[in-house]
Amino acid sequence: MCTTCGCQITSGNESQIPVEKSADGGATSVLTRLMAGNDLQADHNRMHFDQLGVLVINLMSSPGSGKTALLEATIVQGRERFRMAVIEGDLETENDALRIRAHGVQAHQITTGSACHLDAHLVHEALHKIDFSGIDVLFIENVGNLVCPASFDLGHHLNVILLSVAEGDDKPAKYPVMFRAADVMLITKTDLSPYLDEFSNERAAQNLRNLANQVPIFHLSARNGEGIDVWLDWMEEQIQLQKQHVKNRPSFRPVRQPDAGLHATRILLSPVHPVSKS
């Protein structure tokens, strides 16, 4: 990544990004830098979260892999260790927010209508509805989808990606953009493992490692509580890291969050061909 503006021009790809000369050779190249609206908003959100000293985690997975159940188990078993708030993203219904509020935790529901992902603007609107006093961690439960959410920085710090044993263990191979972005992968619903011989923990791990992603993999069941303590230990460690980071430097970004920013790098002006005004 370019160190001056954070754009995506690197020594590895600059030869692949062509600059064509116009036929008459009269074109002028202009170097400029731009960031997409979403990324600017995401950086603004992150600055806001850092000022508040809150760690923000983006939960992503297929629909039905247990994101809300994980949050419920985290609330119940982690209550004494940290204080949390939740932003829920779904196409319709307030069901997930109601489940969270039933445990006495603040939850704001974003209903996206037909949109397949949350973006930084939606999160920005939602964050003004949350009272952050005393909050250590904000979970953003993204829309259940292994494709689109990976392309949008929300201003969060870490990506937590769930893969339930009821799904195929080849999900990381099928959705490399999403799983490459993981800062931790959670294999969920392990209480169902005895009934699902076809899911192999080893293959799931290998498919993640094939993406050159070396992040931790935890196995847990929100239903019977197995493995939740390891997840809570990791959470607590990340919260402490975030508190140290905001003390020492402005921010840290998700390690492998793909930068979907659009950067205009070169503009070809063609001043010799005015268009007709008809």
Next chain:
Amino acid sequence: MHELSLCDDLIRQVQLLADQHHAQNIARVTVSLGTLSGVEPVLLVQAFEILKAGTAASNARLIINTVPVRIRCDHCGREADVDPNRLICPACKSLDTQLLSGSEFILSQVELFVAS
């Protein structure tokens, strides 16, 4: 169909560039798209055709240059083009690799018509 959202940003940016340079029209918009960017070229073209109406890009052509996924191994130093779901070193199988290209979505060039 997140390509619509991303394309909306793209059109806003080229519109802004056209305004800044007092251009009357945009002839061509060129983007570089990595195969690990999470953006589908066919859907991006469809989105561009829908969203360009009524903007300075209404007659513009969208050109997409596909950028392959390429890695460098920190362990053995080898560089290689690889599949999007196989980012380990093909030679020594190390996981310590850097992505050199393939995840980008870059507006690389805009060709504007400017009255002289």
